[in-house]
Amino acid sequence: MASLRKDSSRRPFDRVLVANRGEIALRIIRACRDLGMEVVAVYSDADADAVHVRSADDAIRIGPAPPGESYLRGEAIVEAAVATHAQAVHPGYGFLAERATFARLVEDAGLAFVGPSSAAIAALGDKLSARRAASAAGVPVVAGTLEPAAVDAPDQVPALVAEAEAIGFPLLVKASAGGGGRGMRRVERVVDLPAALAAASAEASSTFGDGTVYLEREVRPARHVEVQLLGDIDGGLVAIGERDCSIQRRHQKLIEECPAPGLTADERVHVHDLAVRAARSVGLSNAATAEFLYEGDGRFSFLEVNARLQVEHGVTELVTGLDLVVEQFRLAAGEPLSAEAVAAAQAAATPAGHAIEVRISAEDPSRAFIPAPGRVGRWAMPSGPGIRVDAAIEAGERVPPDYDPLIAKIMAHGRDRPEAIARLRRALGEVEVTGIQTTLPFHRAVVADPQFAAGRLSTEWVGERWDGAADRRERLELAQLAAGLAIIDGWPSLEDGSGGRTTGADGQRPDWRRAGREAMLERWPR
Template sequence: MKKLVIANRGEIARRIFRAAKQRNYSVAVISTEEDSDSLVCKEADCILFVSSFLNATEIVNAAKKWGADLLHPGYGFLSENSKFAEQVELAGIAFVGPTPQNMYAMGSKESAKNMAKKCGVPTLNALLSEDLSKLSPSEWQNELKHRNIFSPFLVKASGGGGGRGMRIVDDVLELPNAIKRASEEAKAAFNDGTVFIERYLTAPRHIEIQVFGDGKGGGVFFGERECSLQRRHQKVMEEAPSTHVNKELREKMGRASLSLVKETKYRGAGTLEFLLDENSNFYFLEMNTRLQVEHPVTENAYQIDLVHAQFDLAEGVWPEQFPNPNEFHLLDPKQVSIEARILAEDPRNQFLPTPGRIKLYIEPESSGVRVDSGIIEGARINSNYDSMISKLIVTAPNRALAIEKMSAALENYVILGCTTNLPFLQNIVRHPDFLVGNESTHWIAKELDLLNQKIIPNCLIELVTSKKFRELLVNILNGEIKQSKINNAFSNQAKCLPNLKGLSAEKEFSDFKIIREPENNKFYLLGNSIDSLLSSIKEVKNSYSFNLKKLIFNSNYTKQNRIPFYAKRLNSEVIQINFFGEYLNIKCPFYELSIVNKNHTGSGEICAPMAGKVIEVLIKEGQLVEAGQVLFIVESMKMQLEVKASGNGKVTNVLVEQGKILSGTDIMAMIALD
């Protein structure tokens, strides 16, 4: 029995764990004490505790002491660190991934650019870290002009990925601060603060090529992935194949990618990232010398298993299901696959992270639907790591069916306890631009207001937020109204409801009922009011977003329309409801609490935007500040956020210091506002 160590956590650790168990490996996972309650720690044969997922020496020593034969780094953390890979192999443990030499050559975006130029692959002009260190900031502007790099600029971390350590800069004078922030963020995420500046394309497509090398110069590629749907350089959804890449372009990009595989004698799975301009010219960006978050869409489109293939190669065998690596193969995708990243963040509140405990968790189940998850109900979303909960992947014979599957799966994905991006994703997959594949890396930013609209009609929201609905729901949740009494209890009480307006015609709703499934958090909303509400909905402004009538459950026995929903009390004040993936947080009518203005406009209180860690304190007591001035830098889920002053004033108290752990909306400072 081979012994494998997984030096990662969350979704990818569980994905690797499943494949390892299918091969009858004994599996240990690396973990920190504060992450020891994670699901993969409960599943593994052994837990190897270290102080940090970035402490290479501790990880290698723990793996060696346990007697590991293999170590899989997953993605993120040390997965692209050549020194770590070298330490692993020097300890006599097989590194499931590229060689240290591969990583050194291609794991750094800067060295990868140089290698691409050597192979004749087009690249974007850049001012590399070596250039930045030789020149003073006052000389950067002339050098950028000399290299035909004009505003806007992209400051980019040389190592890592996931959008961390990246900043778009319009004014050359802002570059020093952007470089400082990007470097700090990259250092925290990947233990490598190296950054550089390159030309920034304003609205390109982001296309990836999946390769797999034999370590001797041979290799194969499995088409492309469309990764253009991004926010702050972080991918939101991916699909394979791309709607914009034809067979001729696929072959050109594949041959360019394999030229780098050959030059570097690349070993195992890797991804080459390209930008595609409006004329279908492609430019090499970087190579990710590891698995990608989005690798499942390639697996499903080409019916392969990249993790098992990695294990095969680590055991000295070329994967049996792969073509001959010494010949060029232009493979056709067999299906269309789309992936959505389910994240603990609030798109309607500047995408702030929403760490916390999952109170209710139900994954969608259907043919062609796959969920790669790192959690179960009751699990904790840890503020010290990234915000990913799971990956939802759908696969179908064509793109239209795949989109239909994704839309239905998102509607049936229930997560209560923290806010997620589920409604945001639903608005994406129903948008006319997405339906025809009209997208770019800037599309989400352009359509953000529309993508953040509620996905259920206003008349339903008004009904659910009414006092009578809230009272009835709370009584059911508290067990004060028994199931047997529900059908008789509502008709008279519900007459107290205010008049509710439908979207097309005024209707007075006088009767509704709430029925709860036995021993479950699933409910049904039904009655005459619901029938009237449905008849009033003729057209929704963003009608592509939601078809309420289509989703209503109609009972043949009662001939009544039923709107299903899920509900869970988050605390004594708030109940969270999920209607087809849309979140509504409603206040318990029996709990009175003074409302604090979270923006603190005029209050003089500066509060943390979320749980996290204070990275930098930029003010001191007695200092005068202006509206919009950055006061603190806070890190949460590996992202740095700026806390700014809401108005002009004088700092009277600074209540936190660098390194302080924030539990939530802690008061960080007091300002006497002008």
């Protein structure tokens, strides 16, 4: 393994390979620059000219566009790291980030894996073993089964039906090796359970290579609260704050904020302690997140520990002032928890400030958030006080259909939650993305919603408050209005630029009017 350094004044490593793409790859590259480390990027054919590739010191092609032939080729990525003399590999999130086999490949090659150890990832990657470990450590877990079940075994389905009746409905069928809402089915009646078991198992097998499932009581209404953890290789482990991730769709997060609204200082101390106990039970180090369901009145139930950097880590950074990626590198190099991390943990019960993040994805929220890949036209991101944007895409770039549709994260930071919401509302009004559908209409609706402003959050918010059909009607009306204005002002066609008058009453061409109408048409596509 690469030599470990204890001197925090020196860069943790000389050269690092980033085993990811998109905005998280660029985020990691920037942290490497801050630490004075050289960077090696990897890329598929779809990303040959991507921003993260152009931002690195060196770049290695690892295969064609499909993830299974590129970003999931662990051996090829480790070979690239060795060939380019990298000393460490940062997996980012997604792809191989929580594959214990990949972490072990990195370790066996004598390189540092920037994340928890392969042993810890293996213990946490099996959601059931994590539940058992947490329960043994005295951490409350959501009611359900604790052993994996192979649905194709003849005796398993009747046994699961009996256990489901004991747990009660509605419940969730979940993949043992799952995450991100994949391999999961909601079941309201016992008669629907066999089909849900088969569907969840098939999806889990194709996605994770493991078709075993387990049952878990569905907690409704509830909030999704997670705790950010940092740990060193000597056993130091702290919680530096929590986030609320309740605004979800099909168990996939859409909006996150730090700290979780409405928790008391005592509740924060309690859930932070539960998270540390759960993580310590598997010997976790580096950065990870413990996830809980919160039912109110101090009742938290453990869900899982994600042994990686989270998509939403930025809101914690804005509130604590820490750079979590820099902390990861220092911890991976064998350094103890930094004084800044310890100070953040000590202040976590009474955080100062508030931050909210929205995930901008190439999806159509008016049509059940179906993916909407394509080529970006105009690309204008917000700026100004309290705004941070993590993105790695440019005007004219194509959003490929092969990968997660996340294209940007917009974060707003304020002295308190109302100021953060006001800044986020202003920022979303400044955004302009054309050429593709995005989740911007959804996010604009959320930040304008009085229940969101009041902090009345739950995992059912999207189903209860978002009407995609209404958004679709509004877009059509705006497009029709824009087209009508164009005809009234003398431009029968805004697309070919050939028709209608070319000058205003003063003899000058009113380009600002034309540009405004074109922008309306493209922002609200017909």
